[in-house]
Amino acid sequence: AQRVTQPEKLLSVFKGAPVELKCNYSYSGSPELFWYVQYSRQRLQLLLRHISRESIKGFTADLNKGETSFHLKKPFAQEEDSAMYYCALSRIRGGADGLTFGKGTHLIIQP
Amino acid sequence: ETGVTQSPTHLIKTRGQQVTLRCSSQSGHNTVSWYQQALGQGPQFIFQYYREEENGRGNFPPRFSGLQFPNYSSELNVNALELDDSALYLCASSLAPRVDEQFFGPGTRLTVL
Numbered sequence: 001a002q003r004v005t006q007p008e009k010l011l012s013v014f015k016g017a018p019v020e021l022k023c024n025y026s027y028s029g030s031p032e033l034f035w036y037v038q039y040s041r042q043r044l045q046l047l048l049r050h051i052s053r054e055s056i057k058g059f060t061a062d063l064n065k066g067e068t069s070f071h072l073k074k075p076f077a078q079e080e081d082s083a084m085y086y087c088a089l090s091r092i093r094g095g096a097d098g099l100t101f102g103k104g105t106h107l108i109i110q111p
Numbered sequence: 112e113t114g115v116t117q118s119p120t121h122l123i124k125t126r127g128q129q130v131t132l133r134c135s136s137q138s139g140h141n142t143v144s145w146y147q148q149a150l151g152q153g154p155q156f157i158f159q160y161y162r163e164e165e166n167g168r169g170n171f172p173p174r175f176s177g178l179q180f181p182n183y184s185s186e187l188n189v190n191a192l193e194l195d196d197s198a199l200y201l202c203a204s205s206l207a208p209r210v211d212e213q214f215f216g217p218g219t220r221l222t223v224l
Contacts, residue, residue, distance in 0.1 A: 004153070034211065043115075044154070044201065044215040051211075086153050090210045097167045098144055098156025099210050 002027040004089050006102035013077050014110050021072040021105050023061075023087030032090040033063055033070040034099065039083045047072075047085070057081070082109045113138055115204050115216035123222045124192050132187040132219045136204030142166070143185040144213060145177060146201040154201055160185055161208050189221075197223045 003026045013019055025031065035047040048056045050063040050070060061072045070087060084106050088099040116135045124130050136143050142161045146154035156169035160179035174190040183204070189196055199220050205213035 032211065043217055046211070046213075049211050088153075088210075098146070098159060098169055099154070100156070101153030103151065103153050 002031065002089055002091055002100050004087050004100055004102035006085075006087055006105050008105045009103070010106045010108070012108040012110060015079055016076050019072075019074045019077045019081065019107065019109075021085050021087075021107065023070045023072065023102060025068050025070065025087075025089050027068075027089060027091060029091060033061070034088045034090070035059070035061055035070075035072050036086040036088055036101070037083050038086070044086070077109045079109045079111060081107060083107060115202060115214050117200075117202055117216040117219050119219060120217070121220045121222075123224065125224050126192055126194060128192050128223075129188065129190045130192060130221060132189075132200050132202075132221070134185045134187070134202035134204070134216055136183045136185070136202075137214050140204035140206050140214075141183050142205045142208050142213075143179060143183065144203045144205075144210070145185070145187050146203065147171075147196075148199040148201060148218070149195075150198070157187065159208060166208055192223045194223050197221060 005024045033050040037047045038044045059074045086104045087102045118133045144159040145157040148154040158168040159166045163179045176188045179185045199218040201218045203213040203215045
């Protein structure tokens with residue numbers, strides 16, 4: 001079965017410092033990978049997906065199939081980036097089997 | 112355009128009881144997925160409904176069942192509640208069975224005593 005691992009439960013960095021949220025996955029096929037974010041008192045929302053190769057709010061993530069990783073990075077953290085971040089995997093395009101989420105990383109940006 | 116809504120916001124039940132949670136999908140969306148999020152965990156996929164039919168299911172027992180109505184709203188029913196069913200239940204809607212275009216609701220917090 002597929003699995004998503006986010007090794008850090010909590011990550012605290014200073015404003016302006018680089019941020020890297022780690023995500024590793026296990027799945028034998030070719031999954032789609034996503035990052036979701038949940039700001040305080042808001043709903044879970046999609047941040048970015050690997051197939052679109054976008055940069056959203058300064059965040060990027062590259063799928064490394066060799067290392068089975070999909071780490072989320074931002075060169076200069078901002079206070080508004082403080083939130084809960086979840087890495088998620090879909091086994092098939094379309095995802096009728098739903099998303100498999102990691103346990104999440106709570107990112108705190110200190111002023 | 113209204114977003115995904117869920118009711119009730121909070122619910123307390125006792126072990127062995129049955130519960131029904133409701134979800135109204137975003138306008139124009141025909142697919143609803145349900146997730147269970149236990150404290151300190153990521154959401155876990157329960158099942159998905161597309162055009163009133165179950166379209167996929169995660170690793171949950173049959174006492175978790177659902178319905179989707181012609182207006183695409185959905186219900187999640189849980190029978191014989193157990194203490195471990197205490198969690199936040201999220202629904203997400205999408206225009207088609209695509210996880211990359213789904214929008215989440217605020218969730219229903221279920222506590223089983």
